[in-house]
Amino acid sequence: xxxxDFIRRGTASLEHLYPSPEARGLVLMLxxxxxxxxxxxxxxxxxxxxxxxxxxxxxxDLRRLCAGEPIQYVLGFAxxxxxxxxxxxxxxxxxxxxxxxxxxxxxxxRGKDAPRVLDLCTGSGCIAWSLALEVPEAEVIGxxxxxxxxxxxxxxFSGGQRVVPQGHxxxxxxxxxxxxxxxxxxxxxxxxxxxxxxxxxxxxxxxFDLIVSNPPYVLERExxxxxxxxxxxxxxxALFVPDGDPLRFYRAIACWAQRxxxxxxxxxxxxxxxxxxxxxxLFRSAGLKNVxxxxxxxQKERFIRFTR
Ligand SMILES: C[S@@+](CC[C@H](N)C(=O)[O-])C[C@H]1O[C@@H](n2cnc3c(N)ncnc32)[C@H](O)[C@@H]1O
Numbered sequence: 428x429x430x431x432d433f434i435r436r437g438t439a440s441l442e443h444l445y446p447s448p449e450a451r452g453l454v455l456m457l458x459x460x461x462x463x464x465x466x467x468x469x470x471x472x473x474x475x476x477x478x479x480x481x482x483x484x485x486x487x488d489l490r491r492l493c494a495g496e497p498i499q500y501v502l503g504f505a506x507x508x509x510x511x512x513x514x515x516x517x518x519x520x521x522x523x524x525x526x527x528x529x530x531x532x533x534x535x536x537r538g539k540d541a542p543r544v545l546d547l548c549t550g551s552g553c554i555a556w557s558l559a560l561e562v563p564e565a566e567v568i569g570x571x572x573x574x575x576x577x578x579x580x581x582x583x584f585s586g587g588q589r590v591v592p593q594g595h596x597x598x599x600x601x602x603x604x605x606x607x608x609x610x611x612x613x614x615x616x617x618x619x620x621x622x623x624x625x626x627x628x629x630x631x632x633x634x635f636d637l638i639v640s641n642p643p644y645v646l647e648r649e650x651x652x653x654x655x656x657x658x659x660x661x662x663x664x665a666l667f668v669p670d671g672d673p674l675r676f677y678r679a680i681a682c683w684a685q686r687x688x689x690x691x692x693x694x695x696x697x698x699x700x701x702x703x704x705x706x707x708x709l710f711r712s713a714g715l716k717n718v719x720x721x722x723x724x725x726q727k728e729r730f731i732r733f734t735r
Pocket of ligand 1: 576623644
């Protein structure tokens with residue numbers, strides 16, 4: 428089978444799920460990862476074959492994509508803040524806007540001596556690990572209610588991990604690995620199973636300089652706007668909140684902040700773009716200070732920063 432034929436057929440078979448350029452992008456990503464070819468190999472060398480030993484695996488991947496499974500689950504990783512995080516069914520695929528939360532958190536921690544960070548609703552641990560690796564002197568604790576998600580969080584970076592520093596291309600990424608000693612230099616985050624909605628529970632790990640969180644915030648009624656590759660595959664508990672109580676996680680985070688943030692410590696949370704004013708009002712009425720809404724790269728109200 429020619430690589431060009433596989434790309435053409437694969438793209439066509441995904442067009443019932445994705446717009447054509449996105450379908451093509453997914454098939455190209457599959458080929459670059461699985462075969463080590465470049466995105467343009469099939470154009471500049473049209474006779475390039477798919478090695479016969481790889482055909483069955485590639486067809487199997489394509490079948491999974493056609494069933495709507497996210498490419499990150501098929502490949503087993505998602506890129507986030509220049510690193511590859513293991514993901515699969517049971518854990519949310521990290522989103523690009525959350526990288527902006529990490530950037531803001533790193534700026535918040537810079538210059539602090541051995542800062543302590545709490546990541547509520549840690550999921551794959553992508554925020555916790557990114558902060559631990561970017562701010563090696565930080566001590567980071569992640570909390571989640573999902574056993575499955577915590578298994579991913581705890582096992583990130585076991586074995587060689589490839590990194591994609593900002594501004595590098597994917598083909599360079601394939602040759603880059605976590606710098607020797609980078610993992611050893613950072614303090615491994617600790618992860619705990621807990622329900623953050625239980626705001627009275629004993630939690631003997633504070634106080635913290637920073638609380639970060641990307642909690643579930645999609646309204647049940649927003650399901651209708653979402654695509655099947657998210658709805659049918661990613662864990663509902665990572666995404667949805669009841670229409671009647673959309674801010675339940677922020678109410679809980681405000682309690683955690685009042686209990687476990689040092690005076691003057693900061694909170695950074697990702698929010699539902701449609702609920703910026705209400706979420707900010709909630710933090711103000713919980714007694715938190717300097718509450719500000721920040722926009723993401725689409726100019727949507729996406730983050731709130733506050734201090735205690
Ligand atoms: C939007 S995901 C965020 C995951 C990760 N921090 C990220 O940014 O990709 C929300 C996470 O909250 C967790 N979660 C849901 N309900 C929870 C609860 N009551 N207590 C703690 N974690 C919860 C889910 O398991 C999921 O991992």
